[in-house]
Amino acid sequence: MKTVSLAEMKTGESGRVKKIYGGRGMVARLQALGLHPGKRVTKVSTFFQKGPVVVEIDRSRVAMGYGRANRIFVEIDN
Secondary structure (H helix, E strand, C coil), rough: CCEEECCCCCCCCHHHHHHHCCHHHHHHHHHHHCCCCCCEEEEEECCCCCCCCCEEEEEEEEEEEEEEEEEEEEECCC
């Protein structure tokens, strides 16, 4: 299985979160949104260049900055 950052995923790809690289505050904020290791996510869209990344978690959509999405690693489903 291939592991890539959330920012590198293609629109429509799904996978499970493997690792989140960030401080306690960032990790706590993402966990409050339902994003934690083991959680299944689907990339909905990316805006122009390094704009926000939108993902779907448990039928909810969450937008985050490109820098934050670059620190979340996902194991892509085959």
